[in-house]
Amino acid sequence: MMLAFILLGALAIVGGVITIAARNAVHASLGLVGTLLCVAGLFATLNASFLAATQVIVYAGAVMVLFLFVIMLLNANQPVTSPDPVPYVRELAGIGGTLLAGAFVVLAFTYRDPRPLAESAEALRGGTAMVMGETLLTRFLLPFEAVSVLLLVAIVGSVALVQRPAAQPDGVPDELEEPLVTAREERVAAPRGAAPALMQAAQDGEVRA
Amino acid sequence: MPDLIATLLISLLKAVLVVLGLLTTFAYMTLIERRLLGRMQLRPGPNRVGPMGLLQPAADAIKSIFKEDLTVTLADKLVYTLAPILAIGMALTAFGGIPAGPAGSLFGENPWVYNLDAGILALLALTSMGVYGIFLGGWASGSKYPMLGALRSSAQMISYELGMGLSILGLLMIVGTTSFQGIVGWQAQNGVLLLFQALGFALFLISSFAEVNRTPFDLPEAEQEIVAGYLTEYSAIKWALFQMAEYVNMITASAVMATLFFGGWKGPQVLNAVIPGISDWPIVWLVAKIAFFLFLFIWVRGTLPRLRYDQLMRFGWKLILPLALANTVMTAAFLAFRGTGGLWFLGVLSLAGLLALLVMSDRVRVLWNQPTVRRSEGEAVRAGGD
Numbered sequence: 001m002m003l004a005f006i007l008l009g010a011l012a013i014v015g016g017v018i019t020i021a022a023r024n025a026v027h028a029s030l031g032l033v034g035t036l037l038c039v040a041g042l043f044a045t046l047n048a049s050f051l052a053a054t055q056v057i058v059y060a061g062a063v064m065v066l067f068l069f070v071i072m073l074l075n076a077n078q079p080v081t082s083p084d085p086v087p088y089v090r091e092l093a094g095i096g097g098t099l100l101a102g103a104f105v106v107l108a109f110t111y112r113d114p115r116p117l118a119e120s121a122e123a124l125r126g127g128t129a130m131v132m133g134e135t136l137l138t139r140f141l142l143p144f145e146a147v148s149v150l151l152l153v154a155i156v157g158s159v160a161l162v163q164r165p166a167a168q169p170d171g172v173p174d175e176l177e178e179p180l181v182t183a184r185e186e187r188v189a190a191p192r193g194a195a196p197a198l199m200q201a202a203q204d205g206e207v208r209a
Numbered sequence: 210m211p212d213l214i215a216t217l218l219i220s221l222l223k224a225v226l227v228v229l230g231l232l233t234t235f236a237y238m239t240l241i242e243r244r245l246l247g248r249m250q251l252r253p254g255p256n257r258v259g260p261m262g263l264l265q266p267a268a269d270a271i272k273s274i275f276k277e278d279l280t281v282t283l284a285d286k287l288v289y290t291l292a293p294i295l296a297i298g299m300a301l302t303a304f305g306g307i308p309a310g311p312a313g314s315l316f317g318e319n320p321w322v323y324n325l326d327a328g329i330l331a332l333l334a335l336t337s338m339g340v341y342g343i344f345l346g347g348w349a350s351g352s353k354y355p356m357l358g359a360l361r362s363s364a365q366m367i368s369y370e371l372g373m374g375l376s377i378l379g380l381l382m383i384v385g386t387t388s389f390q391g392i393v394g395w396q397a398q399n400g401v402l403l404l405f406q407a408l409g410f411a412l413f414l415i416s417s418f419a420e421v422n423r424t425p426f427d428l429p430e431a432e433q434e435i436v437a438g439y440l441t442e443y444s445a446i447k448w449a450l451f452q453m454a455e456y457v458n459m460i461t462a463s464a465v466m467a468t469l470f471f472g473g474w475k476g477p478q479v480l481n482a483v484i485p486g487i488s489d490w491p492i493v494w495l496v497a498k499i500a501f502f503l504f505l506f507i508w509v510r511g512t513l514p515r516l517r518y519d520q521l522m523r524f525g526w527k528l529i530l531p532l533a534l535a536n537t538v539m540t541a542a543f544l545a546f547r548g549t550g551g552l553w554f555l556g557v558l559s560l561a562g563l564l565a566l567l568v569m570s571d572r573v574r575v576l577w578n579q580p581t582v583r584r585s586e587g588e589a590v591r592a593g594g595d
Contacts, residue, residue: 026288026348033341040334050387053330057374061337062367065344069363072348072356128326129387 005045012038024078025071029064036060050129223322228301235456236266242507249511276445283351284442292349293443293450296342300457303335307464308389310474310491320474320491321389328388329381332465333374336420340366342454343422347439358438361428361518366420368525373416375533376409379540380469383552393473397488403470405556408536408563410470412529417462419525421455424510428518463502464495471498520578527576532566 015038018031036059043052086092113120123131136144240255240262247254256262280289305322312319325331340363347359380402381387384395396402403410419426430438440451467473474495476488488494516524536559543555566573 024285026285026345030288030345049325049327050330053327053334056334057330057337061334061340062370065340065363065367068344068348069360073360129330129381130385 001045005042008038008041008045012042026068029067029071032067033060033064036064050132219318220322223318224305227305227322231301231304231457231460232453234460235453236270238456238459238503239269239452240265241503242510245504245507246511249508270449273445273449278445278447279442281351281442285349285351288345288349290447292342292346293447293454295345296339296454297450297457299335299339299342300454300461303332303339304457304461304464306332306389307461307468307495308393308474309495311489312390324388324390326388328386328390329377329392329465329469330387332461333370336458336461337366337370339454339458342451343439346443346451350439350442352442354435354437354441355439357435358430358441361435362422362439365422365426365428365521365525368522369416369419369426369529372412372525372529372533373420375530375537376412376416377469378533378537379409380406382537382540382544383555389468389473392469393475396472397475397478399552401470401472405552406470406536406540406559407556408532408559408566409540410466411563411566412533412536413469414466416529417466418506418509419521421458421462421506423459423506425513425516426521427515428521459503459506460499463499463506466502467495467498523576528573536562 012035015031015033015035019028019035022028022031036055040052040055040060043049043055084090243265244254244256244262254262255265258264258268280286306325306328308319308321308324310320343362343366344359347355347357347362350356380392383402383405384392386392386395392402418424422428422430428438430440435441440448443451472494474491476490476494478488480487539558539562540555543558547554
């Protein structure tokens with residue numbers, strides 16, 4: 001188990017390096033898929049089977065497919081070669097990355113378990129769906145609901161974003177547009193109005209036959 | 210240590226046997242499908258190679274192995290080769306978790322390759338990885354029609370995966386476990402889950418058809434519109450691998466439906482009165498049930514026309530998804546408030562819901578046949594002409 005854990009961890013790092021180093025965006029996202037799968041494997045080696053399955057279903061199976069979908073749809077797989085619009089972006093990213101790494105180091109050395117690890121492994125009981133569900137919906141109910149509200153807000157936001165804006169007044173007086181619109185309306189309305197009548201007639205014919 | 214190696218070897222052997230079995234089934238499935246479709250369309254079907262055409266799969270296999278393996282100039286070589294391997298790999302792996310009999314019934318070994326507590330979840334995870342095969346294959350071909358096929362298929366599979374996962378939630382709530390053995394055991398005691406989850410089964414069946422890209426949901430490879438979709442640039446053995454993946458996915462979907470809703474590897478208990486212990490025979494019952502569902506897949510292909518793309522999307526999002534949610538809420542509410550009552554009332558409710566949908570199908574059809582018009586009046590008039 002220990003060997004599998006180390007191997008999967010190393011593979012996850014390789015996937016992460018591919019993600020940032022690949023020139024082709026599709027290859028980069030495939031690297032990310034690999035990383036996510038390795039993380040799922042890590043969960044599995046830690047006896048968190050439900051978490052592992054959910055990780056694959058949600059992240060590797062759905063989120064990344066949508067990433068790839070957008071990359072392919074917009075044909076955005078080629079690297080952008082024009083100069084960066086943000087000045088000193090590399091330097092800034094370097095400083096940010098160093099700070100983050102330092103924070104992780106501090107975190108790793110000052111970390112104390114909120115409760116003894118043996119006890120939590122006991123409480124996890126193999127990490128099945130039942131234990132996870134109970135924990136989420138009793139002890140962590142508030143964060144759980146907060147996250148679902150957050151997701152709901154995101155959904156509403158994206159629906160609002162894709163909605164087409166209402167037609168703006170174009171400055172042309174209505175009288176000038178009027179004849180054109182009514183003419184089209186007539187042309188369109190005629191067959192539509194006639195269709196039910198025709199169908200009715202056809203049905204009557206069938207009944208009579 | 211020798212124990213560990215022995216277990217490993219036996220698991221490997223079982224895996225190889227499962228793969229061989231699946232691939233043989235695939236080969237003969239193509240023949241059976243063509244013969245049956247021939248019957249349904251009043252023509253003989255392939256009957257020249259060997260007696261009754263029984264050697265046709267062998268001929269097809271030899272042909273596709275020795276055909277020239279073309280690679281398009283614009284293809285992304287690595288991904289182009291990886292895609293069919295990924296598709297068939299995930300398809301074959303997914304089947305291994307399904308139990309074919311009670312523990313220790315296969316010459317003293319367990320009749321499954323791996324057994325996870327997460328059972329059905331792990332299977333859903335593996336099949337959700339299968340979409341990458343089609344998707345990457347279409348993209349890596351570096352050509353228009355495969356690309357369109359890939360985009361279509363990913364949209365379709367994501368949409369129906371949701372309905373598929375939701376439609377079995379009710380079932381999982383009733384049973385209370387995600388392991389296949391647990392689900393089969395529950396059904397042996399309380400009756401097959403089809404009785405209690407008729408609506409859930411109908412939704413799962415439809416979603417399964419969409420997940421394995423079979424008619425009426427075979428849009429990723431709609432011949433009349435986009436040549437052969439993601440398969441357009443593939444030839445020879447890579448093409449055959451994609452075909453294999455499709456059929457193996459069909460077999461897995463059949464096995465999952467048999468296990469979740471029809472009692473899995475256990476036969477009907479009433480037959481025990483005639484031949485004692487017949488319902489516990491390993492493998493036989495599962496194979497029979499899989500065969501039934503495979504026939505259903507072919508039957509539907511011979512019967513229904515293909516959906517239009519917008520119909521497919523509306524059907525998934527406006528009918529399957531809300532119904533699956535409703536089924537989940539109904540089951541949850543029933544389980545929460547039933548007190549000491551039996552489950553039969555839930556079965557009646559579920560069946561009534563399904564029947565109501567069938568009776569009302571002319572009213573419900575509007576949901577996915579008519580495009581929703583949500584534009585301002587002027588635009589609506591302008592768009593009315595098309």
